[in-house]
Amino acid sequence: MTEKQYTLLGPDGTDVLSPVPGTLGGNRRRKIYGRLDCRSAVGSLPTGYAKHRVFFADEATAIAAGYRPCGTCMQAEYGHWVEEAMRSGHL
Numbered sequence: 001m002t003e004k005q006y007t008l009l010g011p012d013g014t015d016v017l018s019p020v021p022g023t024l025g026g027n028r029r030r031k032i033y034g035r036l037d038c039r040s041a042v043g044s045l046p047t048g049y050a051k052h053r054v055f056f057a058d059e060a061t062a063i064a065a066g067y068r069p070c071g072t073c074m075q076a077e078y079g080h081w082v083e084e085a086m087r088s089g090h091l
Contacts, residue, residue, distance in 0.1 A: 009054040011064035022055030026067050033062035034070030041070070 010016040026033035069077035085091040
């Protein structure tokens with residue numbers, strides 16, 4: 001019997017196979033990551049969002065891959081990201 005494999009995005013932005021599913025989802029085009037139950041992401045699935053969806057093992061991997069937190073489901077993390085981006089002149 002073959003073990004199920006999940007395709008996750010690695011810290012370098014390339015796909016990696018994992019025996020466990022990701023804990024966070026993201027949007028490849030918008031470079032945003034968030035919770036799998038995010039109402040914004042789930043609500044966007046019927047509009048074609050699924051074809052741009054990626055999954056991450058954890059938050060550190062999402063950040064390393066260049067993604068930012070979702071402002072809907074990860075408000076505290078998003079607020080910290082905005083503060084840091086403003087401090088560093090990236091916003």
